[in-house]
Amino acid sequence: MSSPFATTRSFASDNFAGVHPAVMANLQAANLGHAVAYGGDVFTSDAEEQFERIFGAGTKAFFVFGGTGGNVFALSSLCGPGDAVLCSQWSHLHIDETGAPERAGIKLLAVPSADAKVTTKDIERVAGDLGVMHHAQPRVVSLTQPTELGTLYTPEEIEQLCLCAHEHGLLVHMDGARIANATAALGGIASVRSFTVDAGVDVLTFGGTKNGLMYGEAVLYFPQGAARAHTYKDFSQENALRALRYAPYARKQTTQLPSKMRFVSAQFAAVLNNDLWVQLGASANEASASLFEAVHAITSLGLTHSPGVNSLYPTVAPEHADQLREVSFFWDWDTTQHRVRWMTSWDTEQSDVGAFAEAVYRIVT
Ligand SMILES: Cc1ncc(COP(=O)(O)O)c(C=O)c1O
Incomplete structure (x- = not known):
């Protein structure tokens, strides 16, 4: 089997990909001279401003x-x-x-969950434990x-989930490790508020590493959403605002405060500028769609619909999967069902897709 650490572009994961040149250039720019530590630098204020532009005034980025x-x-x-998180x-x-x-x-x-989504029924069920001393208290829904x-959740689904959560006194966290792919899939930069802050999400982990950064993510708080929402139970609205007050301390306590912060924020500034992050997400999505188009006629793969974002989950016999990995590495997904995952990245090219699809035909059919 080829090494997962191959230098060729693989279909393993978007975190196998390298760093986008614009990110590398801004890292070099950030490396000139000294700058105030812990976020008092111009790269951090630039990235903070960009997040406010994208998600609205009041957005706080950590x-x-x-x-x-x-x-x-x-x-x-x-x-x-005693608090608990529904996921x-x-x-x-x-x-x-x-x-x-x-x-x-x-x-x-x-x-x-068959499709990895949480439903309002799930929220209602766990909310039944609220106020019961013997049960952990559902405080957050994480999507x-x-x-x-x-x-993908549609913006409407997220809005319904947030309404339901807030009505029951829970807050909503979104794990957006691949939010660029979701944004590209749901209509581009103009759509991103509709399924985050405008839908009622309280806190968003905004991914960077899988989308052209060397490393680094941003945790975004949307107090402007909490301020305008009518549906919050009083204490959940207060909890949302209190979470932001706690955030600087929670970040340090969870060992996530980078002292040379400019080297994370400069990377974000590079991809947020001109909405490059959405273009990179779109590029990864398009590569997966091309791979689907190229191989879906092979019925044994069980690929019935074009991917929403940048991954496919075909069924491949283990001996074929091993041969295919000689061409390009990828991970197993569910070995009991011989499902594997093919994932594309911001830098996957049509030639990579073509060569891989050709190998799939040669080996699988
Ligand atoms: C959905 C999701 N959340 C979060 C992460 C972040 O993981 P890490 O701690 O490796 O950066 C990943 C990475 O695989 C992910 O897929």
Whole structure:
């Protein structure tokens, strides 16, 4: 089997990809001379302003090292003792964070879901535990957009989920590790507020690493949303505003405060500028759509519809998967069903898709 650490572009994950040249250039610019530590630098104020432009005045951005850390920081600011977070059984929080939220004292209530989405019924069910001393108290609903199965919530679905959560006194966190792909899929830059701040999301982990950054994510708070929402129960509105007050301390306590912050924020400034981040997400999505078009006629793959974002989950016999990995590496997804994941990145080119599709035909059919 070829090494997962191959230098050719693989179909393994968007975090196998390198750094976009504009990001590298801004890192070099940030490396000239000294700058105030902990965010008092011009790169950080530039990126903060860009986030306010995109999500509206009042948006507060906190730059962090990574996705797991960003999620744990966000949830820590939203939760107190005995609190719990509702999420899907497929969520990165639940499956891929090695219990980091639990280590921070946050109980996860992972609910079964065929498409990796949480429903209003799930919220209503867990809300029944509110006020029961013997049960962890549901405080937050965490949605992943796009989900870990490559599905998307519509803006309307997110609005309904936020309304339901707020009515029950819960707040809403969004894990947007791939928010660029969701934004590109749902209508581009003009759409992003509709499924985040305008839908009622309280806190968003905004991904960078999977979309051309070397490393780094931003946790965004939307107090402007909390201020205008009518549906919040009083205490949930207060909790949303209190989470923002706690955020600087929660970030430090969860070890996500970069002292040389400019090296994270300069990366964001580079991709937020001219909405490059959306173009990169669109590029990854288009590569997945091309791969689907090229191979979906092979019925054994079970690929019935074009991907919403940048991943496909075909069925491939293990011996064929091993041969294909000699061409280009990818990960297994569900070995019990011989499902694998093919994921494209901001830098996947049509020639990569063509060569891979040709290998799929040669090996699988
Ligand atoms: C949905 C989701 N959330 C968060 C992350 C962030 O993970 P990391 O801690 O590796 O940056 C990932 C990365 O795979 C992810 O897929």
